[in-house]
Amino acid sequence: MPPVQRPAASSFDPALVKQGSDxxxxxxxxxxxxxxxxxxxAGGLAMPTPFGTIYSTNISPDEATxxxxxxEAAFTRSMREGVDREGRHLYPAFPYDHFTLVSDADNRALYAYLMTREAVPYEPPPNALPFPLNMRMTLxxxxxxxxxxxxxxPVPGQDEAWNRGAYLADGLGHCGACHTPRNILGAERKGxxxxxxxxxxxxxxxxxxxxSPAPIPWDVDSLTRYLHTGWEQRHxxxxxxxxxxNANLGTIPQSESRAIATYVASVMGEPSSERRQRAERLLAADAAHSPGALASSAGSQTVPSPHDPADRGAAIYAAACSTCHDAGRPLPYGGLRLxxxxxxxxxxxxxxxxxxxxxxxxPEGARGPMMPGYAGVLDDAQIADLLAYMRRSFSDQPPWDDPAAMIAEARKDGVKGVWALDTGSDAPANPSKRDMP
Incomplete structure (x- = not known):
């Protein structure tokens, strides 16, 4: 499509820009x-795929890069057909297989929002893909x-909230891009x-x-809270x-998170009676994982009970994990019962x-949960022992396969993909602790 004169930011209705921001x-x-x-x-984020590395594009309103x-027509076409202004096919790391569902009105709002951002002159690195995948015609x-x-x-027979949630989750939210397995060609599997x-x-x-493997089944209320705040007391x-x-969803009206939660809960369906009964047992249990296993002290600390000295995983858990995860302090600052x-x-x-x-x-300058990392304290074998102990002690699932390769790979990759969670004003202050200066 032919290039156009860059629209002035003042030419867009502020209400439309706000809609696009959401x-x-x-x-x-x-x-x-x-x-x-x-x-x-400005783009440039490296996105590793099984086929090579793709770098995100610059979608700021810079005229050169x-x-x-x-x-607006060129932008809408990219969302619906996965084609850039010059007519080149876009790689589906840009999830246009989801964005094709977006309405004309919402594409107009997104365009208004993006064209009023700071223009950043920046050319992302070229994609690192082997032949013939580096040839866009293969797309x-x-x-x-x-x-x-x-x-x-909209699906007839479903209410407005359900249809709104389906529109957001399957469209712009592109939940399936992460939560659905892919075939050998990188497309989401269906059915x-x-x-x-x-x-x-x-x-x-x-x-x-x-x-869903969640021990306590999700419902609309718990999903809403988790989506909007990034934490939920039972999950x-x-x-x-x-x-x-979650951080992004927390900036928009909670009604949008609730709509998504309504749709997701319907896809999950009603839990089986067996799952529901197990959840009820978990919810009715004492704060300790087993009767007499731990004794509370100092309000938020615990003293681990004696354990089998031959069980290295149990010893590591007692020393490194129990004081938070068995203390009974509420989330988001206490450790979740495992x-x-x-x-x-x-x-x-x-x-x-x-x-x-x-x-x-x-998070920097905000209240939020945190946990220390143990990469410098525990070696790979100790982490494997700890995982084995937690799996058999806190789940009813069979043991995991040997995690040695996963541990080594995660250690090599470092903190990639580890984000701080800013819970903002939603997280209650801890009344047992004094504010630090």
Whole structure:
């Protein structure tokens, strides 16, 4: 499409720009289109894929390197067809297979928002893809197989909140991009595999359908709170690539999070009687994981009970984990009871490995949960022992396969994908602690 004169920021209705800001938050646009240490929307974030590394594009309104000379029609076409202004196919790391569902009105608002951001002159690095994947014409075949264009159509018989949630989750929110497994060509698998779990930035994205491994089933209220604040008292705090998703959702009306939660809860469906009974037992249990296992002291600390000296995992847990996770302090500052943890009941130990190694960094200048990392304290064998102990003690699932390779890889990758979670004013102050100067 032909280039246009860059529209003046003042030419856009402020209400339309605000609408676009909220929509961009749902789409998590700034996270993918901002490199570490770079300016917002200037691109350059490296996105490793099984096929090579793709760098996000500059979507700031810079006229030379960004979208400053794109028309609204060119922007809408990119969202719906995965084609840039010059007519080149875009790689589906830009999830246009979801964005094709976005309405004309919302694309107009997104365009208004992006064209009123700071124009940043920056050329992201070239993609590092092997032949023939570095030839964009190969994407025409991928689209023929997997791209189904079309606007979102409300589902008859479902209420407004459900349809709004479906529109946001399957469209701009592109939940399936992380939470759905992919085939050998990198496309999301369909049918029963929808939302059955995937991977994002080296972290597990749990199943959010009927296969959810959460020991305590989610409902609309708990999902709403988690999506909007990044933590929920019976499910824990967001970590990994989910943390910035929650941070963005927390900036927009809670009604949007509730709509998404309404839809997600319906996809998960009603838990089986067995799952519900187990959840009721967990919720009715004492704060300690087993009767007499721990004795409280100093209000928020615990004294671990004697353990089998031959069980290294139990000894490590008692020394490094128990004082937070068994203390009974409420979230988000206390440690989650691990028999409530999706991570400990999940299909792989990948997420617990990341958290044990690298912890949860404290947000700068704000209240929020944190946890120290143990990469410099525990070696790979000790982490494996700790994982084995937690799996058999706090879940009813079979042992994980040997995690040695996962631990080594996570240690090598460092803190990639580890985000601080700023809970903002939602997180209550801890009344047992004095404010620090």
């Amino acid at each position: 929509l961009a938050a749902v789409g998590n646009c700034v996270v993918c289109h901002t490199a570490p240490g770079g300016k917002p929307f 960004g979208m400053g000379r794109w028309s 025409a075949g991928w689209k023929l197989l997997f791209l189904r264009e079309g606007r979102f159509q 029963d595999a929808h939302w059955s779990g995937g991977e994002a930035d080296g972290w597990s994205a749990y199943a959010i359908n009927a296969q 824990g705090v967001a970590r990994g690539p989910m943390a910035p998703v 028999d409530h943890s999706t991570a400990i009941s999940g299909p792989t130990p990948l997420n617990p490995i990341h958290v044990i190694l690298h912890g949860l960094p404290a």
